[in-house]
Amino acid sequence: MKEFIEKEKERLQALFAEFNRQGSWIEMRDRGEKPIRLGLVDGYTVTRVAPHFNASGEMTHADFWLLFKMAGYDQGFQFSHTIKVRRWEQDDTYLIDLDDDRDRRFHAELIMDVAEAEMIKDWKAWQKYKAENKERFEAADQSILEEHIRIAEEWE
Secondary structure (H helix, E strand, O other), X not given: OHHHHHHHHHHHHHOOHHHHHHOEEEEEEEOOOOOEEEEEEEXXXXXXXXXXEOOOXXXXXXXXXXXXXXXXXXXXXXXXXXXXXXXXXXXXXXXXXXXEXXXXXXXXXXXXXXXXXXXXXXXXXXXXXXXXXXXXXXHHHXXXXXXXXXXXXXXX
């Protein structure tokens, strides 16, 4: 079972590879409310997977816990979030929709050069800042990952 979960975790993490490489923004919609743009996302990490099986032993779906860190996450805990994803949809490689256990929808899109020139500038500046402060981010990344794995593991 452990090997199966690790493979599923890798498969789900692969959904976010391009988002992590190219940069993205994310917004949240809470039960039909107007979307709230949360901002520029530094990266997405699948921290836990919980597969669900039918009576025949076939996996029907898997819930997963997703950590996403916003640009600026080195400035405080409020820039790192974990959600429990119950459903997801991806019609193409540049966007993904995630429904969480609180009936919120998170919509993430890759940053597009032409349409979002300011976000491209912000992404490049953020990447430069991270590269110039590598030690600071190595420590922050490790601490945040440990904390959010713990959060995911304690989540029902």
